[in-house]
Amino acid sequence: MFKRVLKNVVVSLSVLGFSASTAFAAFPDKDLTLVVPWSAGGGTDTIARALVKNAEKHIGVNVNVVNKIGGQGVVGMSSVKLARPDGYTVGLITFGLSTYELMGLSNLNYHDFKLLQLLNQSSTALSVKSDSKWKSLKDVMEFAKANPGQVTVGHTGAGVAWHLSIASLAEAYGIKFNFIPFDGAAPTSSALLGGHIDLAATGIDEVKQLREGGQLNVLAIDAVNTNPSFPDIPTYTDAGYKVGAPVLDWRGLALPKNVPADRVKFLEEGFKKMFDDPEFREFTKTVGLGLVYEDSKGFEDFLANMEKVLKPTLESVGLTKK
Structure with a gap:
């Protein structure tokens, strides 16, 4: 008898648009x-x-x-x-x-x-030391084109967004970079500041403080539009290097x-x-x-x-x- 009544209640609630889980168990209760x-x-x-x-x-x-x-x-x-x-x-x-x-x-x-x-x-940010001889993405690309494999690029691991972003750029323009992986953005940035790599590919937010402290320059970001928080940093396209959809x-x-x-x-x-x-x-x-x-x-x-x-x-x- 009780089971039949309970079943009727559930059916009635369903007709009214309630599920059994909604009717009999408050969510969330923990x-x-x-x-x-x-x-x-x-x-x-x-x-x-x-x-x-x-x-x-x-x-x-x-x-x-x-x-x-x-x-x-x-x-x-x-x-x-x-x-x-x-x-x-x-x-x-x-x-x-x-x-x-x-x-x-x-x-x-x-x-x-x-x-x-x-x-x-x-977005990926491509950064150099503040005293780098390269002042623009064009400087880097032209040097790398003339000197295949000489420009060392640090990133946070094979297959991560930062690596694939600059790899996509290199593929589009026939550039050969020397990629060096690190275990995170912090060691990548440290290697750049220590002069152990020429270029760092990281998240734009990951180098914000270093940029504001004058320790590095961000040459370009991989994005469709400029970042509202960094309006003075050009996109790849703005810098003269159009690629497909950004990574x-x-x-x-x-x-x-x-x-x-x-x-x-x-x-x-x-x-x-x-x-x-x-x-x-x-x-x-x-x-x-x-x-x-x-x-x-x-x-x-x-x-x-x-x-x-x-x-x-x-x-x-x-x-x-x-």
Whole structure:
């Protein structure tokens, strides 16, 4: 008798437009977890913690950041894919998801997730020491053209956005650079300032303080338009070197697949409120981080196009799987 009554109640609620999960379980009734696939203190971790700082104000509970590192981000993002699809685990997914399959590093790709939103896109900055003989991107390109393999370019790892951005530029203009990988933007910048490399390819936000301190000059950025925070720095095209679509680093939010639709909607709205929070936006402006919002559909379209852009670039540097 009780089972029949309960069933009738559920059916009635369904007719009224409520799901069983909405009717019988408040969501969220405990804190959420945001998985960051990179180490604490890095750029991705920093933006994650700033984003969820005021989460309770917007969704009624806290969002706890958990760092799960390893495998160039594969470990953390895989843990999100395999998490229980109840809406309590959110993942901060990053650029590597656009290259893993193409490079043969993992079968993980954006189709494995329910996308929530794009958070930001960051442009590559090409920097030299402030006392460098090169004062423009043209200076570098002309010297590199005349002296194949002599210009050393530091970056933060084979296949990352910064590496692929300048590799794309080199491929388009028949330039041969000598690429040298480092474990992060800090050691890359240190190598540049120490005179161990000629050129550094990093995120524009990662060299903001060094530029403001007069220690290095940013010659150009890989972007469609100039960065509002750095209006005096030309894009590749502005500097005279037009390439295809820019190779942009990116970060976004995603869920495991099959999270109930009502919970997905709640999280979409809640994280958008966090994204729009004045304190978060002021923080990102201060550190020079470019915010770019796309909803789940726009995010999916962006990622599909990224794969088309990256495939020929990865092939040009010999990084596609055999």
